[in-house]
Amino acid sequence: MLKSINVPRHDRVPSLIPDTQASMTRQEIANNNWEEALTFVALQRDRSAYAELFSYFAPRLKAFGMKMFGNEQQALEMVQDTMLNVWKKAALFDASRGCASTWIFTIARNVRFDMLRKKQSRKDDVSADDLWLNGEYPEQEADTDASQWDTQLLMEKLAPHFASLPPAQREVMERVYLQEKSHQEVSDELAIPLGTVKSRIRLALDRLREALDGARN
Amino acid sequence: MAHAIKFHPGMSLLEQHAEGSLSADVALAVAAHIDLCPHCQQLSRDITADLACQLTQQPVKTNTTDWQHMLNDIMAQPQLSKQAAATQAQLSAQAAEPIIVNQREFVVPRALQRLAANHGKWLHLGGIATAKLPAGNDYHVSLLYISKDTEVPQHTHLGLEMTLVLAGKIVDENGEYKAGDLLINSPDDTHTPRTMADEDCLCLSVLSAPLKFKKGLTRLLNPLQQFFY
Numbered sequence: 001m002l003k004s005i006n007v008p009r010h011d012r013v014p015s016l017i018p019d020t021q022a023s024m025t026r027q028e029i030a031n032n033n034w035e036e037a038l039t040f041v042a043l044q045r046d047r048s049a050y051a052e053l054f055s056y057f058a059p060r061l062k063a064f065g066m067k068m069f070g071n072e073q074q075a076l077e078m079v080q081d082t083m084l085n086v087w088k089k090a091a092l093f094d095a096s097r098g099c100a101s102t103w104i105f106t107i108a109r110n111v112r113f114d115m116l117r118k119k120q121s122r123k124d125d126v127s128a129d130d131l132w133l134n135g136e137y138p139e140q141e142a143d144t145d146a147s148q149w150d151t152q153l154l155m156e157k158l159a160p161h162f163a164s165l166p167p168a169q170r171e172v173m174e175r176v177y178l179q180e181k182s183h184q185e186v187s188d189e190l191a192i193p194l195g196t197v198k199s200r201i202r203l204a205l206d207r208l209r210e211a212l213d214g215a216r217n
Numbered sequence: 218m219a220h221a222i223k224f225h226p227g228m229s230l231l232e233q234h235a236e237g238s239l240s241a242d243v244a245l246a247v248a249a250h251i252d253l254c255p256h257c258q259q260l261s262r263d264i265t266a267d268l269a270c271q272l273t274q275q276p277v278k279t280n281t282t283d284w285q286h287m288l289n290d291i292m293a294q295p296q297l298s299k300q301a302a303a304t305q306a307q308l309s310a311q312a313a314e315p316i317i318v319n320q321r322e323f324v325v326p327r328a329l330q331r332l333a334a335n336h337g338k339w340l341h342l343g344g345i346a347t348a349k350l351p352a353g354n355d356y357h358v359s360l361l362y363i364s365k366d367t368e369v370p371q372h373t374h375l376g377l378e379m380t381l382v383l384a385g386k387i388v389d390e391n392g393e394y395k396a397g398d399l400l401i402n403s404p405d406d407t408h409t410p411r412t413m414a415d416e417d418c419l420c421l422s423v424l425s426a427p428l429k430f431k432k433g434l435t436r437l438l439n440p441l442q443q444f445f446y
């Protein structure tokens with residue numbers, strides 16, 4: 001019932017960031033600990049750690065901004081504003097709550113949202129601070145954990161639907177359920193954080209459940 | 218929350234919300250649902266982590282941007298202490314003022330608190346009351362209060378209708394909706410929501426186009442149209 005509705009967007013950009021293969025960057029991620037770098041920036045005002053973070057994230061944020069704005073000037077404005085926030089507010093980053101890249105992504109998303117709001121001169125209404133909680137909701141027990149799923153059921157009922165998953169989620173599901181690799185192995189092979197492997201599995205399971213039920217509810 | 222929320226936004230709505238590409242007024246209803254729904258909080262966390270990972274894995278060109286200049290500009294600015302940064306982050310999170318209607322007090326979800334504090338005047342009609350929230354041109358966003366044992370006149374939608382139950386309970390032909398449940402109706406759906414004898418209801422309503430009332434008498438009541446949109 002809730003699935004097929006076409007909800008209008010306030011911009012005209014394509015939906016999710018497409019999954020890309022960049023073997024070069026995977027190597028870099030494996031070798032870089034951005035959580036540690038951010039902590040140095042926060043605790044010791046470490047300029048060289050910040051410069052490293054900047055040289056890694058700024059071009060990637062620009063590519064993201066180009067996709068979202070389709071315009072270099074705005075993309076760069078977003079990069080500057082985002083990276084300035086990273087510099088000024090590094091003290092707020094809490095490595096126990098997630099990856100540095102997730103923190104930086106949410107800052108960029110909020111900056112971009114508020115840039116669009118300003119452009120539409122709607123100053124009195126919804127801002128990024130309303131839409132996204134600054135920080136974390138209290139931790140809940142995950143109710144969609146893979147452990148609740150019988151592996152046999154997964155193979156029989158869900159595997160045929162793997163093809164309908166977004167590429168990034170399909171890649172993880174195939175490795176975990178068809179090739180029977182551990183989460184850690186998949187994390188190493190794809191050079192993505194272990195937490196992201198678990199996130200993608202939960203998202204894929206929810207999506208597959210949606211496909212089976214016809215709707216989330 | 219004592220009961221399980223049954224009606225959630227679909228995965229693609231949650232994805233667009235995490236990405237920040239939904240229209241602001243639609244995003245508001247999704248954000249308020251997430252505030253009330255631990256299940257969607259977890260999904261949103263996962264989606265955000267996934268999107269961030271994709272961000273880092275994009276191929277990047279070595280390009281002509283003058284990054285050094287930007288970097289120097291940024292590092293020329295002072296960093297904030299943890300306390301100062303936290304204070305700035307909390308400025309928007311004011312203490313929740315309850316919404317008062319029909320001598321009842323309601324605390325709305327975090328996402329709505331700032332906007333709900335600026336709601337327009339309550340307009341009453343029968344057992345129903347509505348108050349506008351600030352919104353863009355494409356949507357009409359309002360709080361909708363329905364007293365006990367009251368029926369909302371049967372209507373269809375010319376556009377999208379999102380209703381998030383904030384407190385109490387409402388029923389229609391399709392089921393029963395409680396706090397946190399998000400109903401999305403497309404232009405084809407006709408429904409007659411009502412409250413039960415023992416419980417009133419406060420909702421957030423996001424409409425993309427005026428409603429059209431179906432029954433003879435109410436159709437003549439143009440003011441009703443004005444009332445809902």
Ligand SMILES: [Zn+2]
Nearest residue numbers: 225254256257
């Ligand atoms: Zn939910």
